[in-house]
Amino acid sequence: xxxxxLIELLEQxxxxxxxxxxxxxxxxHLPFEDLGFxxxxxxxxLRQGFPEVxxxxxxxxxxxxxxxxxxxxxxxxxxxxRLSEQKITQLRKFRTGLKFHSAARAATWVQKPIKIxxxxxxxxxxxxxxxxxxxxxxxxxxxxxxxxxERLFDVGVAGIHRILDNRAxxxxxxxxxxxxxxxxxxxxxxxxxxxxxxxxVPTSVGYGASFNGISALLGMLNSCAAGVTVVNIDxxxxxxxxxxxxxxx
Numbered sequence: 001x002x003x004x005x006l007i008e009l010l011e012q013x014x015x016x017x018x019x020x021x022x023x024x025x026x027x028x029h030l031p032f033e034d035l036g037f038x039x040x041x042x043x044x045x046l047r048q049g050f051p052e053v054x055x056x057x058x059x060x061x062x063x064x065x066x067x068x069x070x071x072x073x074x075x076x077x078x079x080x081x082r083l084s085e086q087k088i089t090q091l092r093k094f095r096t097g098l099k100f101h102s103a104a105r106a107a108t109w110v111q112k113p114i115k116i117x118x119x120x121x122x123x124x125x126x127x128x129x130x131x132x133x134x135x136x137x138x139x140x141x142x143x144x145x146x147x148x149x150e151r152l153f154d155v156g157v158a159g160i161h162r163i164l165d166n167r168a169x170x171x172x173x174x175x176x177x178x179x180x181x182x183x184x185x186x187x188x189x190x191x192x193x194x195x196x197x198x199x200x201v202p203t204s205v206g207y208g209a210s211f212n213g214i215s216a217l218l219g220m221l222n223s224c225a226a227g228v229t230v231v232n233i234d235x236x237x238x239x240x241x242x243x244x245x246x247x248x249x
Contacts, residue, residue: 106141156186
C-alpha cells in the first residue's frame with residue numbers, strides 16, 4: 001500500500017463508504033505479512049515511495065511466485081530482479097501475468113499506472129555492449145520508480161569520440177548512471193564534462209586482472225572527477241534506485 005491508497009482508504013472511512021472493521025482488515029498486514037518462508041514488507045511503499053523489490057537470485061521459482069501473489073493482493077507494482085533464463089522458464093509455470101525483460105534479467109507486474117515523480121531524465125550510459133544487462137537493470141528500476149529514463153550504450157573510452165559526440169545529451173540529463181567494466185574509466189570522463197550527479201556502476205566484465213569487477217570498483221572509487229558516487233559491482237538496481245531518489249528532489 002502506498003500513500004495515495006492509504007489516503008483514499010481513510011477518506012472512504014470518513015465518508016462512511018468503508019467500515020472501520022473493513023479498513024482494519026485491509027491494514028492488517030502492515031507493516032509486514034509473514035508467509036512462513038518470507039516476511040513481505042508491505043509498509044515499504046509508504047516509507048520509501050516504492051514497494052519491496054524481489055531479488056530472484058537464490059530463490060526457488062515457487063517462492064518468488066508466492067511473494068508476487070501476496071504483493072499483487074495489495075495492488076503493488078512488482079519488480080523482480082536477477083532472474084536467469086532457467087528461472088524465467090520455471091516462473092512461467094507458476095505465475096501468469098508477469099512481463100519478462102530478458103535484457104535486464106528481470107520481470108515486472110504493473111497493476112496501476114506508473115506515475116512520473118522524477119523531475120528530470122535519468123540517462124543510463126554503458127561503456128560497452130557487455131555492460132548492457134547491468135545498464136538495463138538500472139533503466140528498468142528507474143522507470144518502475146516513476147522516472148523518464150534514456151539509454152546511451154557502447155560509448156566507452158576505447159573510442160572516446162563516441163561519448164564526446166553526445167555532450168548535449170549528457171548536459172540535458174538530471175542524473176546520470178554510468179556502467180563500465182574493465183578499468184572503469186568512463187564515469188570519471190562523464191563527470192568531468194557535466195555538473196550533474198553521476199552514479200558509477202562497476203561491472204564484472206573484463207579479463208583476469210579485472211578481478212571480476214574489483215579493478216573497475218577501485219578505479220571508480222579513486223575517480224579524480226568530483227561528483228561521482230559508486231555502487232557495488234553489477235548493482236544496476238541500486239544505481240537506478242539511488243538515481244530515482246535524487247531525481248525526486
